[in-house]
Amino acid sequence: MQDRAARIRTATLPAAPRVARDPRIHADLEHLRTLDRRATGLSFLPRQPARSILNGRHASRLRGRGLNFEDLRDYLPGDDIRAIDWKVTARTGRPHVRVMTEERDRPALIVVDQRMSMFFGSVLNMKSVTAAEAAALSAFRILDQGDRVGGIVFGDAVVAEVRPQRSRAALNRFLSALAEANDLLRPDAPAVEPVGLTQVMRAVARIAPRNHLVIVLSDFDGIDDQTARIVSGLARRNDLVLVTVTDPLGEGLETNVRLVVSDGTLQAEIDTRGADSRRRLRDFATGRLAEVLDWQRRFGVPVLPLSAAEETLPQMRRLMGLGPR
Numbered sequence: 651m652q653d654r655a656a657r658i659r660t661a662t663l664p665a666a667p668r669v670a671r672d673p674r675i676h677a678d679l680e681h682l683r684t685l686d687r688r689a690t691g692l693s694f695l696p697r698q699p700a701r702s703i704l705n706g707r708h709a710s711r712l713r714g715r716g717l718n719f720e721d722l723r724d725y726l727p728g729d730d731i732r733a734i735d736w737k738v739t740a741r742t743g744r745p746h747v748r749v750m751t752e753e754r755d756r757p758a759l760i761v762v763d764q765r766m767s768m769f770f771g772s773v774l775n776m777k778s779v780t781a782a783e784a785a786a787l788s789a790f791r792i793l794d795q796g797d798r799v800g801g802i803v804f805g806d807a808v809v810a811e812v813r814p815q816r817s818r819a820a821l822n823r824f825l826s827a828l829a830e831a832n833d834l835l836r837p838d839a840p841a842v843e844p845v846g847l848t849q850v851m852r853a854v855a856r857i858a859p860r861n862h863l864v865i866v867l868s869d870f871d872g873i874d875d876q877t878a879r880i881v882s883g884l885a886r887r888n889d890l891v892l893v894t895v896t897d898p899l900g901e902g903l904e905t906n907v908r909l910v911v912s913d914g915t916l917q918a919e920i921d922t923r924g925a926d927s928r929r930r931l932r933d934f935a936t937g938r939l940a941e942v943l944d945w946q947r948r949f950g951v952p953v954l955p956l957s958a959a960e961e962t963l964p965q966m967r968r969l970m971g972l973g974p975r
Contacts (some may be wrong), residue, residue, distance in 0.1 A: 692972075702969070704891070756862070759854060760802075764832055767871040773899075807842050866892050869938075893956055
C-alpha cells in the first residue's frame, strides 16, 4: 500500500487492467481522456463571455498572462505615457519608455480533492467524479490555449504533484494520478486521518508563488483561519478560482426519515424528524461553503459552484456563459 501511494505521488503507477466501472462512482483514466474533445469552448483567458461568472465583479476578473521587461528606448510621439519610465527620464533628461512583451504562456495549477469526504453522491455522480471530470476538462482546455498545465491531486493519505509543463506527457501524468487517487475511494477503505486542506494550500503556494492560474476543486472540508490566510496570499499574487463541489443532500434533508451513515468502520443512525437535528446537519453541511463565499467577498476570488447532481460539462459551460452544445 505504501509503495502504491508513492507511485501515485510521483505519477509513475503502471496502467491498471481495464475493468468496467460505473462512471458515476469512479472516473478511470480512459474516461478522463475521452473528455479531451469535449472541452472545446471553455476558456480561462481574461476575455470572457458577457454571462461568464469569471467576468463578474472587477475584483474577480482573470488577469491573464503577465508582462516581461524587454528594453528601454526614447519616447516617440504616439507612445502611451503610462509606459514612461520616470526614473530613467529624470536621470537622462530625455523621456524614455519601457518596452514590455507579453509572456508566452501562463502556468496553471489544478488542485483536485479526492478525499473520502468527496466520495458521496445522492443523485447522479459522486462529488469526487464531478471534481475529476471538471479538472480534466480544465486541463485539456488550458493546454490547448498554449499554457503550461500541472496539478496537485490529494486524497486522505496521498498527495501527487505534477509541475506545470506544456506537454501532453505532463497532462497524462496528472490524469493518471487523478484516476488512481479516485480509484482508492471505496466504502471499505481504511479510516485514516485525512490530509488537511491547509497543508495542500501550502504546497500550492510553494509551486505557484506568483502569476499562475490556480483552480481548486473541493468540498472545502476542514478549512480554518490558516487556510484563509494562505488563500488571501495566493489571490494577491495569482489568478485563483475556487470550485465548490456539492451534493443536494447536504443542502436540504428530507423530514421524517432516519438515515444510516457509515465511515466504513462505524455506523450511526440519524433521526431527521426533529427540527434541531435537521438544523445541526444543515449548518454542518453549509457552514464551510458560507466561509468560502465569504472569501469571495473579502479576497475578490471567483467561486464556481458545481453540483454532483448534474452532468459536469453543461454546468461548466453555463457558468462560463456558453450555451448548450
